[in-house]
Amino acid sequence: MKDNGSIEEIRNYPSPNPNIALYEISYWSEGFLVKGLLAKPVKEGNYQALLYLRGGLQFVGAVRPPRIAQFAAQGFIVFAPYYRGNRGGQGRDEFAGSDRYDAVYGADVLKQFSNKDKINVYGFSRGGLMALWTAILRDDIQSVVVWAGVSNVSSMYIERVDMRRTLKRIIGGPPTKFKELYDDRTPLYQINKVTAPVLIIHGFEDQHVSIEQAYYLENALKRKNKEYETWFYPSLKHHYPPKENRKTVRALCEWMKTKATV
Helix, strand or coil: CCCCCCEEEEEEECCCCCCEEEEEEEEEECCEEEEEEEEEECCCCCCEEEEEECCCECCECCCCHHHHHHHHCCCEEEEEECCCCCCCCCCCCCCCCCCHHHHHHHHHHHHCCCCCCCEEEEEECCHHHHHHHHHHHCCCEEEEEEECCCCCHHHHHHHCHHHHHHHHHHHCCCCCCCHHHHHHHCHHHHHHHCCCCEEEEEECCCCCCCHHHHHHHHHHHHHCCCCEEEEEECCCCCCCCHHHHHHHHHHHHHHHHHCCCC
């Protein structure tokens, strides 16, 4: 079995921004060959490292090159795992089951392109679960941003009636019968292992991931006396309008840079 985080292949990928180079990378995670997209500024510089953890499932919420390039343009080397079972990767997407290790070992891929000892982690929607698990399972995380993120999988099942069939298919059944499997995917129960500061971003009008998910995370961090900050927006939904989106991306990237130790 190949070492976790070892790179099997790198290929050039078309970039929407002439100042940002993109590469699709195939790497190993627990015996599966999975893929992800790397973005880095063309101009040489001392850039921070960012692990970008996508939301959705399979084709929904897939990694988009313009989005990854947008973050790289803020002064980051960015790696965005597709997760196993996606875009030609081996294995099966498990909605923050064993596929969480695709994020964990994606950090090792990222560090092969960065001179930084610590990395920043960003997770959107379902990626919030992946980001928190990465911060729990690694000790080299500098900061964590959870934007419109899921934090409690059992509550997600209750909130999203339209996702119940999918969750039952992936996990095995409802949380009333498979509580342990839902709890195993829920990072709140191990939040004490998060040592990096956490930024929680959420819109009150989010109908895909309710504001309650942000409250669950905030309360868990507060109980464990963890460093965190909240940016809650009363009138915004799951996907922000372009102007607010760009403004928020710039602001969260600056927030991450303030957490840099070097």
